[in-house]
Amino acid sequence: MLTGAILVAAALVDPSARAPLTSVNVNLYAGSVMMMFGGILLWLAKLNS
Amino acid sequence: MTLTFIDYAILILYFAFVLGIGWVLKRRVSTSEDFLTSGRSVPVWITSLAFIAANLGAQEVIGMCASGAKYGIMTAHFYWIGAIPAMLFVGVFMMPFYYGSKARSVPEYLKLRFDEKTRAFNAITFAAMTVFSSGISMYALGLLFQLVLGWSFTASVILSAAIVLAYTLLGGLTSAIYNEVLQFFLIVIGFAPLAILAVWRAGGWSGMSSRLPPVMTHSWQYMGHASQNPMGVDLFGVIAGLAFVLSFGYWCTDFLVIQRAMAAESMSSARRTPVIAAFPKMFMPFIVIIPGIAALALSQMNTGYTLPSKGNGYDYDQALTTLMAQFYPSGMLGVGLTALMASFMSGMAGNVTAFNTVWTYDIYQSYIRRNASDKHYLMVGRWTTVIGIALSIATAYVAQMYNNIMDLLQLVFGFVNAPLFATFLLGMFWKRTTAHGAFAGLLSGTAAAAFTHGLTVAEGKGGWIAALTEYPSTMAQNFYIAICAWSVCFTVTIAVSLLTTPKRDEELESLVYGLTKMPSEEGVIWYKRPGALALVVCVLVAILNVLFW
Numbered sequence: 238m239l240t241g242a243i244l245v246a247a248a249l250v251d252p253s254a255r256a257p258l259t260s261v262n263v264n265l266y267a268g269s270v271m272m273m274f275g276g277i278l279l280w281l282a283k284l285n286s
Numbered sequence: 287m288t289l290t291f292i293d294y295a296i297l298i299l300y301f302a303f304v305l306g307i308g309w310v311l312k313r314r315v316s317t318s319e320d321f322l323t324s325g326r327s328v329p330v331w332i333t334s335l336a337f338i339a340a341n342l343g344a345q346e347v348i349g350m351c352a353s354g355a356k357y358g359i360m361t362a363h364f365y366w367i368g369a370i371p372a373m374l375f376v377g378v379f380m381m382p383f384y385y386g387s388k389a390r391s392v393p394e395y396l397k398l399r400f401d402e403k404t405r406a407f408n409a410i411t412f413a414a415m416t417v418f419s420s421g422i423s424m425y426a427l428g429l430l431f432q433l434v435l436g437w438s439f440t441a442s443v444i445l446s447a448a449i450v451l452a453y454t455l456l457g458g459l460t461s462a463i464y465n466e467v468l469q470f471f472l473i474v475i476g477f478a479p480l481a482i483l484a485v486w487r488a489g490g491w492s493g494m495s496s497r498l499p500p501v502m503t504h505s506w507q508y509m510g511h512a513s514q515n516p517m518g519v520d521l522f523g524v525i526a527g528l529a530f531v532l533s534f535g536y537w538c539t540d541f542l543v544i545q546r547a548m549a550a551e552s553m554s555s556a557r558r559t560p561v562i563a564a565f566p567k568m569f570m571p572f573i574v575i576i577p578g579i580a581a582l583a584l585s586q587m588n589t590g591y592t593l594p595s596k597g598n599g600y601d602y603d604q605a606l607t608t609l610m611a612q613f614y615p616s617g618m619l620g621v622g623l624t625a626l627m628a629s630f631m632s633g634m635a636g637n638v639t640a641f642n643t644v645w646t647y648d649i650y651q652s653y654i655r656r657n658a659s660d661k662h663y664l665m666v667g668r669w670t671t672v673i674g675i676a677l678s679i680a681t682a683y684v685a686q687m688y689n690n691i692m693d694l695l696q697l698v699f700g701f702v703n704a705p706l707f708a709t710f711l712l713g714m715f716w717k718r719t720t721a722h723g724a725f726a727g728l729l730s731g732t733a734a735a736a737f738t739h740g741l742t743v744a745e746g747k748g749g750w751i752a753a754l755t756e757y758p759s760t761m762a763q764n765f766y767i768a769i770c771a772w773s774v775c776f777t778v779t780i781a782v783s784l785l786t787t788p789k790r791d792e793e794l795e796s797l798v799y800g801l802t803k804m805p806s807e808e809g810v811i812w813y814k815r816p817g818a819l820a821l822v823v824c825v826l827v828a829i830l831n832v833l834f835w
Binding site for chain 2: 243244268
């Protein structure tokens with residue numbers, strides 16, 4: 238989740254950052270997915286405790 | 287490749303987490319059993335992910351991507367037939383003996399089933415193999431980071447060794463296992479986006495298939511003869527050598543992975559560990575192999591990307607890192623490199639913790655100092671961690687002197703694991719197998735592996751006795767070495783067993799099929815039954831094989 242947050246922050250700070258072979262904002266999408274996944278894991282951990 | 291502040295921040299965050307996990311788990315360690323075997327208390331989903339993460343070293347991640355670029359989807363055989371069936375077998379049929387015998391290690395099982403000399407043979411060869419393997423991981427990490435990032439070889443090796451030492455010294459096997467779970471998720475999130483982006487850019491599977499020779503996108507169609515496929519292997523070699531001997535030899539007997547299952551909190555959990563692990567394992571080709579195929583397809587397109595050259599061909603080992611440089615901006619690049627670092631470290635930590643347990647219980651406690659206090663063995667366990675890491679670092683530097691050290695490692699695995707599987711198969715399922723039979727079989731199987739290597743040649747390797755046969759590839763040679771080693775061990779074990787006296791039935795309870803009460807699954811819900819889960823895995827793997835026929 239923290240890694241996802243760092244990536245999303247990086248994407249928002251520099252939205253034009255791109256790798257040579259892609260026009261997609263990889264940091265934003267990957268970071269968002271990581272944050273969602275981390276959130277699900279935290280929620281599952283809270284359910285079990 | 288140049289890293290920015292964001293990339294280093296992600297790397298430092300990862301280091302903080304792995305050390306933090308070690309620190310938190312330190313309080314759970316008060317006995318040698320806690321330190322070396324996790325006290326058999328780990329939940330099944332943790333042991334399952336650790337089971338595959340311990341094996342998912344960077345050599346596999348980089349190597350499988352490279353193989354994908356070189357051999358195509360045939361590389362998936364290393365997963366779909368070269369891992370899954372053996373994982374199911376060990377969970378459903380062998381774990382009752384490993385876990386039920388209360389053995390703390392694989393060599394200790396051999397001592398209970400056979401005798402001390404068989405245990406000693408396995409303990410010594412396994413201990414040497416783990417240090418060697420850990421050192422090779424460090425060497426490969428140092429080389430990669432030197433090549434890709436311009437970091438000093440020494441700095442890369444020492445930094446990774448220091449982190450692994452810290453968290454394994456603090457929390458022992460439990461720390462290694464929980465970190466392996468973290469490392470697994472990191473590997474998936476670090477490389478899955480790369481697979482998606484690379485395949486999308488290459489035009490999807492249909493686009494890749496249209497640009498590449500058909501042999502690259504079919505896993506079984508070109509297996510009729512070794513000359514039909516770039517791997518240089520035939521159907522018999524793959525089925526008997528890879529799918530049977532090497533696969534079962536590794537997944538059913540290698541303590542590195544078996545240790546993770548044996549750390550589970552119950553028999554049911556231990557049996558389900560490799561079966562549950564098979565689910566993510568079967569989809570790993572999409573993360574590690576497909577990007578390699580995409581890299582080759584992209585090299586044929588006018589994208590500006592091409593695989594780096596080496597000699598007259600490509601440097602396939604650089605497929606993964608060059609793809610990362612093309613598809614990952616700063617930020618995600620840090621995640622990708624952290625995932626690579628994590629995969630190296632999970633391989634190192636796995637080997638060190640396995641070495642630790644085997645040294646402390648099977649060598650030190652058995653032959654050097656028996657009947658010492660548990661506090662003493664806990665101290666020995668901690669010191670062995672330090673010495674194991676130091677030996678691994680030394681091995682990494684020795685490996686620098688040779689240019690084919692990884693080939694040697696693969697060969698050693700074939701020499702050790704192939705005959706061992708025959709020993710376990712007979713030991714666990716035929717009560718007539720004797721200790722003398724097992725030992726004679728192991729020795730002769732290992733010798734057979736050496737002779738086969740000495741009498742056959744592949745890509746200029748082997749043939750140090752005479753060149754009786756030439757194989758089209760070292761892969762094919764390794765498969766046939768494994769087949770010979772297993773066959774000789776199997777035959778000699780049976781022959782010598784029939785001439786020697788077996789143990790009494792009472793001594794073999796919980797150690798052999800027929801004299802062991804197998805766990806009952808009556809009344810257990812289907813998804814908690816290892817057999818039912820294994821059936822689901824079989825169906826899914828069959829579908830994958832058909833889809834990529």
